[in-house]
Amino acid sequence: MNQMIYRLLLFASLLGLLAGCASPATSAIPTAIPPEILPTIIAQTAESANRAASETAFALLAEVTPTNTRRPTSTFTPAPTFTSTSIPGHKQAAIMITSPGAMSKVISPITLNMDIATGKSKIVQVDLYGEDGRLLTRTLKRNVPTSTEGVLQTIKVTFEIRAASELGRLTVSTQDEFGRVQSLNSVRLVLLSSGLEEINTPGSPYEPIRVFAPAPKDSPSGGILNLRMDLWPFNLKPVIAELIDPEGKSLGLRFISVSHINPQMIETTIPYNISEPVSARLTIRQDDDRIPGLFYLYSQEVLLTP
Numbered sequence: 001m002n003q004m005i006y007r008l009l010l011f012a013s014l015l016g017l018l019a020g021c022a023s024p025a026t027s028a029i030p031t032a033i034p035p036e037i038l039p040t041i042i043a044q045t046a047e048s049a050n051r052a053a054s055e056t057a058f059a060l061l062a063e064v065t066p067t068n069t070r071r072p073t074s075t076f077t078p079a080p081t082f083t084s085t086s087i088p089g090h091k092q093a094a095i096m097i098t099s100p101g102a103m104s105k106v107i108s109p110i111t112l113n114m115d116i117a118t119g120k121s122k123i124v125q126v127d128l129y130g131e132d133g134r135l136l137t138r139t140l141k142r143n144v145p146t147s148t149e150g151v152l153q154t155i156k157v158t159f160e161i162r163a164a165s166e167l168g169r170l171t172v173s174t175q176d177e178f179g180r181v182q183s184l185n186s187v188r189l190v191l192l193s194s195g196l197e198e199i200n201t202p203g204s205p206y207e208p209i210r211v212f213a214p215a216p217k218d219s220p221s222g223g224i225l226n227l228r229m230d231l232w233p234f235n236l237k238p239v240i241a242e243l244i245d246p247e248g249k250s251l252g253l254r255f256i257s258v259s260h261i262n263p264q265m266i267e268t269t270i271p272y273n274i275s276e277p278v279s280a281r282l283t284i285r286q287d288d289d290r291i292p293g294l295f296y297l298y299s300q301e302v303l304l305t306p
Contacts, residue, residue, distance in 0.1 A: 090206040090230070092150065094183035094298075095172050101200035105165075105190045110157040112170065115150040120177040122146060128159050130191075131167040133292030136160070165192050169291045178246045180281050184297035188290065208232035209284055209298040221305040225252065225270040225282070232263045234296060235289035243272050243280045243304065251280055251304065278304045 092115075099113040100106055110128070118124060126139040136159045145151050157170065168191040173184040187203075213228040214220055227241055236258050243251040252272035258264075272280075282302045288295040 090208070090210045092205055093185060093207050094150075095174065095185035096150065096202075096205050097170075097172065097185060097187050098202050099199060100170075100187065100189060101202045102187050103190060104187075104200045105192055105195070105198040107192045107194060107197055108157075108159045110159070110170065110189070112155045112157055112172075114153050114155075114172060116144070116153055116172070116174070117148055117150045117183070118144045118146050119174040119182040120146065121175040121179070123175055124153065124155070125173045125175070126155055126157055127171045127173075128157055129169045129171065129291055129293060130161065131291055136168065136191075159191060161191055161193055163193065165190055167191070167290065169288060169293065169295070171294070173297070176281065178248070180244055180246075180248060180299075181283065181297055182281075182299055184285070184294060186288065186295045207298060208234070208296070211282070211284075211298075211300060214282070214302050216300065219277075219303045219305050223272055223274075223306070225272060225302070225304070226267075227254070227270055227282075228265070228267045229284070230263060231256075231258075231266050231284075233258045233261050234286055235261065237287050237289050239266075239284060239286050241268070241270055241282070241284050243270055243282055243302070245278050245280050251278065272304060274304055274306055276306065280304050 094117045096115040097112070098115060100110065112126065116124060122142060122144050124141045124144050126141070128136045128138075130136050137157060139155060139157055141153070141155055144153060159168075168189045169186050170189055171184060171186040174182045176182045208231065210230040211227070212230070213226055220226070225243065231239060233239060239256040239258055241254045241256060243253075245251055251274060252270040254268055254270045256266055256268060270282075280302055281299050283297055283299040285297040286295055287293065
């Protein structure tokens with residue numbers, strides 16, 4: 001019995017010894033990569049890494065929400081507007097040409113419509129000039145009713161030109177009882193030998209000149225007339241202020257330089273020399289800068305004393 005137990009213990013001891021001498025369990029060793037395919041695997045691995053990095057970057061960019069930055073708002077500043085401050089306060093033009101308007105294209109005969117305040121002569125003179133200043137036609141209308149407010153008049157103006165077209169000037173004037181020019185106004189036209197007319201609208205209905213001094217009841221004396229006026233010139237030609245007696249003789253003259261064509265206040269003097277009181281006519285006129293001749297004239301009576 002003891003012999004049997006001894007053998008069992010010996011067998012168990014041997015089994016334990018064998019178990020202690022056995023190698024511990026380890027993970028499998030990876031198989032070595034053949035050298036000839038190692039570069040290809042490295043390149044594929046790098047490409048995969050770059051693709052993953054790019055996808056991550058795009059994902060991050062897609063998540064970024066742009067912030068709207070408000071730009072500074074530009075403030076609109078209106079351009080300066082030309083305003084003829086005093087022209088609406090001027091009197092209605094003594095010769096207001098209502099048709100045709102400036103640079104209208106016209107054929108013969110021209111239908112001239114106007115609102116006109118005639119002088120004591122009751123004569124209205126209409127002259128049509130060609131582009132070189134030659135007189136194409138002159139029309140006189142007599143016994144036109146006088147009115148300080150103006151009278152509507154229509155006059156047919158016939159003409160003939162050799163060219164197909166040319167620039168022209170239609171001039172309307174009135175005279176006082178002494179034959180002095182009282183008022184004169186003009187409009188430039190395109191004269192056509194044939195074709196279709198193009199009638200433009202009229203310009204300002206007001207006088208471009210308003211005289212503040214001398215006033216209608218003033219009587220200048222001492223050989224000097226003080227002239228103060230609001231002027232809207234037609235061009236840059238000099239404006240001429242002149243005193244004319246009933247016989248048509250010039251008593252005094254002043255040339256006024258014009259530097260711009262905007263409304264402007266003019267103050268100047270006109271010297272004169274008389275020995276007795278004279279009922280003179282103060283005329284203010286300007287020539288045409290395109291066609292030779294007078295373009296506009298304004299006048300008023302003034303009693304001059306020595």
